[in-house]
Amino acid sequence: MDFELPAEHRMIRDTVREFCESEIRPIAQAVEDDRRFPAEVFDTLAELDMMGIPISEEHGGLGGDQLMYAVVTEELGRVSGGIGLSFAAHTSLGAKPIELFGTDAQKQEWLRPLAAGEALGAWALTDPGSGFDASSIETTAEYDADADEYVLNGTKRFITNANVADSVLVTAVTDPEAGSDGISTFIVDPDSDDGFEVTAAVEKMGCNCSPTCEVTLDDVRLPADRLLGEEGEGRTQAMKTMDCGRISIAALSVGLAQGAYEAAKEYACEREQFGKPIAKFDAIRDKLVHMHRQTERARLLTHRAATRYDADDVTRASALAKLDASEAAREVAEEAVQTLGGYGYTTDFAPQRFYRDAKLMEIDGGTSEIQRAVIGRELGL
Structure with a gap:
């Protein structure tokens, strides 16, 4: 049992630590005070190939393991909780599920830009009344067989990165009679899918440079190939x-x-x-x-x-x-x-x-x- 980090992990840690000390620490309090998402920090993380650490190289990521990802997240948190939070939400919640459950076509279209840092990701799980209880989600996705589309309606709250994300994974009920087995996940494009709207930015006690938002979905029509995995696997x-x-x-x-x-x-x-x-x-x-x-x-x-x-x-x-x-x-x-x-x-x-x-x-x-x-x-x- 070896408690020391492997050499490659130490090298990545040292690279990120140097970046954090030189680029993030000097602005950490200012971006909190201004409640500003520091896009330039994430651009540089992309240049360092850090935005897709646990994503395979085949899909545009670094191909690192979960330990390497944890080490980098720790280094970001050491200087800024908010920046670390947005980084973690992008990677763990916005990108990783597409690698785990997506089709080859979805990985090519949606995962590759996230892993390369060309896009930012988010995950919209929580409804206003659901909290951690996924079985009480009220957001719905009804299948329109004539158009081969799903129509999403509902509200999501406490969604990290929602107003800066290029793709959002949204959980919704596709079978109301099936309880927790009737939940599915969809890939939404905030820029092009009509009816998706960020309606409020949440004022928080901390992590203010990481945006937390409320989102509404009003008859958002998605082609059937935006379903992540199968129906009921949400x-x-x-x-x-x-x-x-x-x-x-x-x-x-x-x-x-x-x-x-x-x-x-x-x-x-x-x-x-x-x-x-x-x-x-x-x-x-x-x-x-x-x-x-x-x-x-x-x-x-x-x-x-x-x-x-x-x-x-x-x-x-x-x-x-x-x-x-x-x-x-x-x-x-x-x-x-x-x-x-x-x-x-x-x-x-x-x-x-x-x-x-x-x-x-x-x-x-x-x-x-x-x-x-x-x-x-x-x-x-």
């Missing part, structure tokens, strides 16, 4: 997508925890009181040690889940990683704010941003309560 697709999504949120959480810990450590080693750095006082030293331990533990769980993703049933491991890492991120970020005292509460220092961003990690991709339910089910409880 729930199964969603569960597989969630496994990948949990790992990405776990990795993003590890990055947030790492960034918050580093900010607190740097401050504590420089800030002096009573003639010595505050890191030399037991209260602060012990706090930093605990923050480091939480971050390392979360990283190990995340790397284990990512390593197992490509070869095993990873539902329990991904839920455990997501639960632990998201809670660690929030706790470490809170302690970082506390370590900086009054400065930690100001936007001049990063911990307040990590703290606000980290809270979303306990909600997005299934709340901590949902993760406990998933783990309990996997344990047979």
